Structures are given as structure tokens and as C-alpha cells.
Amino acid sequence: MNRSRTLPVAAVSMAAAAALLLSGCGGGDDKDSGKDKIAGADEGGKKSASPSSKKSDAPAIDRPEMKLPSDVEIEFAKANLSDPDQAAAATDAENFVLSIRHGIVKQDPEDAAYKFYSEYQGPAFKYAKDQIKKNVDAGYTVTGEQHFSGTKVDVVKKKTSAVVSFCSDATKFFSKEVKTEKVHRTKPSVTDFASWEILMTASDSNKGLWRAKQAQVRDGAEECRR
Structure with missing residues (x-):
């Protein structure tokens, strides 16, 4: 794919980001809650959601619709998480x-969509916007299958913040020129595998919603190779 996966703040480890969060330099998302009130529907596409072990008394979250074209499949392996907060953090990651x-x-x-699932103008928000803009400016979209597996949740602060990690496999995921629809296929290699860490924080104003605060993506992750 035509993309740069590394955040401008990639030198800052996820552990450091979590430490900042605990020290009071980061937190919930009350400030951004008024900026992304989005009318939407249940998610589309071929994403598999993580389970939640308990029913919530919170009102249903009005989520943006995310429908993908038929030639794009994003698949997440089922994560067996018994804790409902961890499951919610993983699902929103x-x-x-x-x-x-x-x-x-x-x-x-x-x-x-990315504005809804990230803290407004935070590092993860800027990362998402940058990834989209780079592809748009280059005249590329995506096609094929991308698979995610090995989901793990490390709680930073109970019911408030957690680091969600997983691996991605893009061996069948390619860039496609928007104008010509030409697909740029590449031979599978270790660079198709990436390790993801996303620092998620619970929304103060929208119970049950978690948003991305920081994201760190490392290409060429040998440990993610199947």
C-alpha cells in the first residue's frame, strides 16, 4: 500500500504515553465531545467485533456508519475478553x-468516522487524518483483504485507559489508483506485517465509547508473520 504507518510521535513509546496519562497530562474526552456529535448507524463492512460478556445499561451509542466497498475486507480475529471494559476498548480500537x-x-x-473514534486533535486523530490525506493526495484508494489477529489489552487505569495491541497482515491488501483502478500488487514480504499499539481512553460523556489517544504502528514485525 501507498502509506506511511509511523506516527510523527512514534519515538514516544506507548508506555511513556500511558505514564503521561496517569500523571494527569492526558485523560478523557469531554473537550472533544461537542465536536463530533455524528448521526450514524451500525457499522458496515466485514469487520468482526470483539465480544462483551455483560449487557450494558448505557443508552445505545449513535455510531457513524462505516460501509466498505465489496472489494475491501478488513477482518479482526475474535478476541476472547471476559472483562466488558477491555472488550469495549478492543472493539473501538x-x-x-x-x-x-x-x-x-x-x-x-x-x-x-475517524473523528468519532479518536480524541479530537490528539496524536491518533492527526495520524488517521494524515494516513487518509496521503492516500488521497497520491490518488490512491485500497483494495483486497487485511487481517488483524492476536488482540491483547493491557489496562493502564481501570475503566479509564488501556493499551490495545494486535498484529496485521497486508499480504493481500494493495493500493489502487482511483482514476484508472489499476491495482499495485506486490510480492508478500515481512514488510506486509505490522505490530499495532493503540492507547484507548474511555469517553466521559458517552458511556461505553472508547477513543484512540495515541497509536504506534511498527512495520516489518516478524513476530506477526503467520
């Missing part, structure tokens, strides 16, 4: 990733 792909296929750097 997946939604954050999906929102970037949605913005690319919609060719819209201002797409509502």
Missing part, C-alpha cells in the same frame, strides 16, 4: 483502524 480505511475509500480526510 478496531473501529479506529476501520475508520482510517473508511476515510481512504471515501477519499475524505475530513471523514466523520
Whole structure:
């Protein structure tokens, strides 16, 4: 794919980001809640959601619709998480990733989906926008299958923040020129595998919603190779 996966703040480790969060330099998303009130529907595409072990008394979250074209499949392996907060954090980390792909296929750097699933103007928000804009500016969209597996959740602060990690496999995921629809196929290599870490924080104003605060993506992750 025609993309740069590394955040401008990639030198800052996820552990450091979590430490900042705990020290009071980061937190919930009350400030951004008024900026992304988005009318939507249940997610589309071929994303598999993580399970939640308990029913919530919170009102249903009005999520943006994320429908992908028939030639794009983003698949997440089922994560067996018994804790409902961890399951919610993992599901919305997946939604954050999906929102970037949605913005690319919609060719819209201002797409509502990534704004909903990230803290407003935070590092993850800027990363998502940058990924979408780079593809749009280059005249590329995406096609094929991208698979995610090995989901793990490390709680930073109970019910408030957690780091969600997983691996991605893009051996069957390619760039496609928007104008000509020419697909740029590449031979499978270790560079198709990436390790993801996303720092998620629970929304203060929208119970049950988690948003991405930081994201760190490392290409060429040998440990993610199947």
C-alpha cells in the first residue's frame, strides 16, 4: 500500500504515553465531545467485533456508519475478553483502524468516522487524518483483504485507559489508483506485517465509547508473520 504507518510521535513509546496519562497530562474526552456529535448507524463492512460478556445499561451509542466497498475486507480475529471494559476498548480500537480505511475509500480526510473514534486533535486523530490525506493526495484508494489477529489489552487505569495491541497482515491488501483502478500488487514480504499499539481512553460523556489517544504502528514485525 501507498502509506506511511509511523506516527510523527512514534519515538514516544506507548508506555511513556500511558505514564503521561496517569500523571494527569492526558485523560478523557469531554473537550472533544461537542465536536463530533455524528448521526450514524451500525457499522458496515466485514469487520468482526470483539465480544462483551455483560449487557450494558448505557443508552445505545449513535455510531457513524462505516460501509466498505465489496472489494475491501478488513477482518479482526475474535478476541476472547471476559472483562466488558477491555472488550469495549478492543472493539473501538478496531473501529479506529476501520475508520482510517473508511476515510481512504471515501477519499475524505475530513471523514466523520475517524473523528468519532479518536480524541479530537490528539496524536491518533492527526495520524488517521494524515494516513487518509496521503492516500488521497497520491490518488490512491485500497483494495483486497487485511487481517488483524492476536488482540491483547493491557489496562493502564481501570475503566479509564488501556493499551490495545494486535498484529496485521497486508499480504493481500494493495493500493489502487482511483482514476484508472489499476491495482499495485506486490510480492508478500515481512514488510506486509505490522505490530499495532493503540492507547484507548474511555469517553466521559458517552458511556461505553472508547477513543484512540495515541497509536504506534511498527512495520516489518516478524513476530506477526503467520
